Amino acid sequence: MKAAVVTEPYKVVLQDIDDPVVGQRDVLIRVKATGICGSDLHLYKGAHAFRKLPAILGHEVAGEVVEVGSKVTRFKPGMAVTVLPQISCGNCTACRRGYFNICPQKTVPGTPAWQGTFAEYFIAPEDAVYPLPAGVDYLAGSLAEPLAVAVHAAGRAELKGRKRVAILGSGTIGLLVLAVAKHYGVKEIIATDAYDYNLGVARKMGATVTINALREDVAAKIDELTSGEGVEAVIVAASAPGIIDQAAAIAARRGTIALVAMISQAIPVMTYTFVYKELELKGSQTYTASDFEAALDLLAAGAVPVAEVVTKTVDFKDTARALEILDKRLEEAVKIVVTL
Template sequence: MKAVYVTEAEKIEVKEIDIPELKKDEVLIKVAVAGICGSDIHTYKGLHPFRKPPVVIGHEVAGEVIKVGNEVHDIKVGDRVTVEPQIGSGESEGEMTGNVNYSDKRLAPGMGDWLGTMAEYFVSPASQVISLPDSVSYERGVLVEPLAVGVHAAFKADIKSTDRVAILGAGPIGLLTLAAVRARGVTATLVTDVLQYSLDVAIDLGATKTLNIMENEDWIKQSKEEMGGSFDKVFITAGVKGIVNDALNLLKKGGKVVTVAMFHGPQTIDIEQLQQNEKEIIGCMTYNRPDTLEALEIIEKNEIPVDKVISHYLNYNEADKGFRIVDKKEEQSVKVLVSFQ
């Protein structure tokens, strides 16, 4: 089968490899589309904490089941599916937490012998497979996983429909966090970024206001003025220097910051701002099954046009271009899908 490899930092190759053997509790999926995620870019650049080149890249996927193991009974050949790409018991420091994302030993595509999704065929444990309704296309189905990240962030923030919300970063995860927040009834939302075309997508998804911080020197003050005051919740969806303190400065007393972005390098924290105003900074890591199911429900309802985040649809032979334009923010790229159809 054809598979997209990150062979070394910033180098993509399409290779011919064997289809992995199917275990008794697994299914074989003929991949229709795979997505390029921000964490894939970290792998592409050699910065990811556990996915290291050379590796078959990708963890977002949608496709058709073409074979099932002999112990798989609730999934059948011909099913249209996506995958929740993480495996774990929920055990952390000897305790069962009930949260897969807390697992001390968590497995994801691109780790160990579990190959990534960006290939003609992808093997997954049946336990991780999610059936797609007929009304959900593969192109929208592949967005279930990244939208689940936004859903989990909204859960961690304890979002209320009356909250005033800021989202710092209008990449795919920031935009899908916006979708998740809106799905919970929030009507007062501000999205910031440095790229106007990404902010235009935020408007398509229903953002109340957007702000290009490159064009507004005192953007924190302006954000509060435009939205009628400080924010109840702020989501950090871009891991840039100084953004934690920016988020704290946007918050009202008792507000919550949720860190969704991947960070590389230290962040400073204004501890006085945090402590004296009883503000909170909350970590947020991937998702759990309820988040995935809520994401699928949002996509199936189709009240929020999440597919607006899709900017490019490329053949797998163009995967190198896909990674380049996402990394370099070229061609007004937002969410890039790679097709194996």
């Protein structure tokens, strides 16, 4: 079968590789749609924290079951499915507490132990496979994984019941958090970004206020908009310099900040603001099974405007071009999904 392999930084080659071998509890999936994540861009650049080159891209996937192992009971050929792309060890303290998302030994696609999804076929253990709800097509199904990230972040920020929140960063995750916040009934949603195109998408999706962080003082603008009260919760979905201090500045007293952006470098933070305002700063790492299930429910309910989030689709053969578009911002795009 063909697979999109990053052979060296900035080089993607469609290679012939062996078809996956179906184990007794495995499900073989013909890939129909697979999204490009920010982590795929890191892999493309050869800068991913733990995925080493050469590697097959991808972990956001939807497709059709073509074969199942002898002990698989919940799936059969022809079913439309998606995959929760994390396999935890099941034995560590985090796993025993139900937090497999922070299992230090978890296995993910794009590593030697598990092939990535940018291939004609993808294999997953039955427990990681989920049927797509009725009415959810493959394109929408490929958003289940990043939407689960957004659901988890929304939970960490306790968005349910909030009246006013800010989302710093209007990329894929920020926009999906916006959709979740709207579904949860948040009335005032302030979205920021460095690109007007992304902010335009945020407005279409229901942001009440958008702020270009390069042209405006975000903290001053939100202080003015809220009469100095700030916002009850902040989702940090971008990694711009000073963004944690910005989040603290706009948060209301005793507000909550959920950090979903993977900021991999040490940055200075004015901790005084956190003490003075009694703020909570929470990390948000991927998702749990319940978050993934909630994401599928949101897709089934039509709560996510897929056509707004997925701004471009490309054929599998054009995977390298799609990565170049996102890396160099050659076109206005938020989410690109590769179709097969």
